[in-house]
Amino acid sequence: GESVGLHLPTLSVQEGDNSIINCAYSNSASDYFIWYKQESGKGPQFIIDIRSNMDKRQGQRVTVLLNKTVKHLSLQIAATQPGDSAVYFCAENIPPRSGNTPLVFGKGTRLSVIA
Amino acid sequence: DTEVTQTPKHLVMGMTNKKSLKCEQHMGHRAMYWYKQKAKKPPELMFVYSYEKLSINESVPSRFSPECPNSSLLNLHLHALQPEDSALYLCASSQDLQDRGRKTQYFGPGTRLLVL
Numbered sequence: 001g002e003s004v005g006l007h008l009p010t011l012s013v014q015e016g017d018n019s020i021i022n023c024a025y026s027n028s029a030s031d032y033f034i035w036y037k038q039e040s041g042k043g044p045q046f047i048i049d050i051r052s053n054m055d056k057r058q059g060q061r062v063t064v065l066l067n068k069t070v071k072h073l074s075l076q077i078a079a080t081q082p083g084d085s086a087v088y089f090c091a092e093n094i095p096p097r098s099g100n101t102p103l104v105f106g107k108g109t110r111l112s113v114i115a
Numbered sequence: 116d117t118e119v120t121q122t123p124k125h126l127v128m129g130m131t132n133k134k135s136l137k138c139e140q141h142m143g144h145r146a147m148y149w150y151k152q153k154a155k156k157p158p159e160l161m162f163v164y165s166y167e168k169l170s171i172n173e174s175v176p177s178r179f180s181p182e183c184p185n186s187s188l189l190n191l192h193l194h195a196l197q198p199e200d201s202a203l204y205l206c207a208s209s210q211d212l213q214d215r216g217r218k219t220q221y222f223g224p225g226t227r228l229l230v231l
Contacts, residue, residue: 032215036222043119043205043222044158051215089157093215102148102171102209103218105157 012112019077021109023090026071032093034103035064035075039086047075047088077111085113118142119223121206127229130196136226138189138206146170146212147189148220149181150205158205158222164189165212196230203227 013019025033031052036044050057050064050073057064063076073090087110091103119140128134138147146165150158163171164183178200180192189206203225210217 032218034219041225041227043121043207043224046219046221049216049219087155091220093218102146102160102163102212103220108155108157110155 009107010110010112012114013080015080015082015113015115017080019075019080019084019111021075021077021088021111023073023075023106023109024071025073025090025092025106027092027094028068028071030092030094033064033066033073034091035062035073036089036091036105037084037086038089038108044089080111080113082113082115085111087111119206119208119221121204121223121226123226124224125227125229127231128193128196129231130198132196133192133194135193136191136204136206136228138191138223139187140208140221141187142208142221143186144208144210144221145186146209146218147183148205148207148209149179149189149191150207151200152203152205152225162191163212170212193228196228198230201228201230 034049035047037047038044048059048064050066061078065074087108089108090106122137148163149161152158160173161175162181167183178195182190205225206223207220209220
């Protein structure tokens with residue numbers, strides 16, 4: 001079946017540099033996307049979301065970009081800090097043909113920040 | 116307030132034990148979820164409750180039994196588990212399942228379960 005996937009399972013970044021975490025999705029009907037951050041021993045934490053009628057959305061130090069042409073989602077973290085070290089998951093909403101369905105999660109990318 | 120609480124934080128149980136995991140939210144959310152997460156893997160959906168009714172059961176073995184006593188509480192009853200059931204069990208809630216942003220899930224910290 002169709003699912004959300006990731007290009008890079010691990011990413012190491014120098015402290016202070018910008019990080020880019022990628023997510024490929026295969027369902028062109030997906031209309032809503034979320035990025036979650038999961039630190040070791042904790043539950044996933046909502047970071048930022050974006051609807052399919054937008055290309056870009058900015059938060060505090062984070063930006064999500066959506067390229068519907070190539071079905072690609074990215075999370076950019078500016079001035080990466082040690083506290084950003086975590087696993088990042090993207091999740092998508094696939095409008096169901098019938099009924100209501102929850103979000104579908106991607107496989108995750110581990111971000112390691114080198115001090 | 117976007118807090119989902121889970122108890123206990125850690126649980127060790129034998130294969131013949133019966134235990135329960137608890138989850139609570141006071142955000143007025145009407146959809147609640149149980150996930151199982153193994154190390155280095157994404158959360159794996161187990162059950163979804165919508166308006167206190169079981170909406171989705173992802174073919175979970177009957178040794179896991181969910182219960183939604185009211186709109187704020189979600190339990191997961193465990194009985195005769197296997198060692199391979201050891202994992203982090205996550206609870207989440209969302210406004211409902213109706214539409215995009217309303218499906219945004221907020222997660223609890225999880226219960227770390229070890230089955231001996």
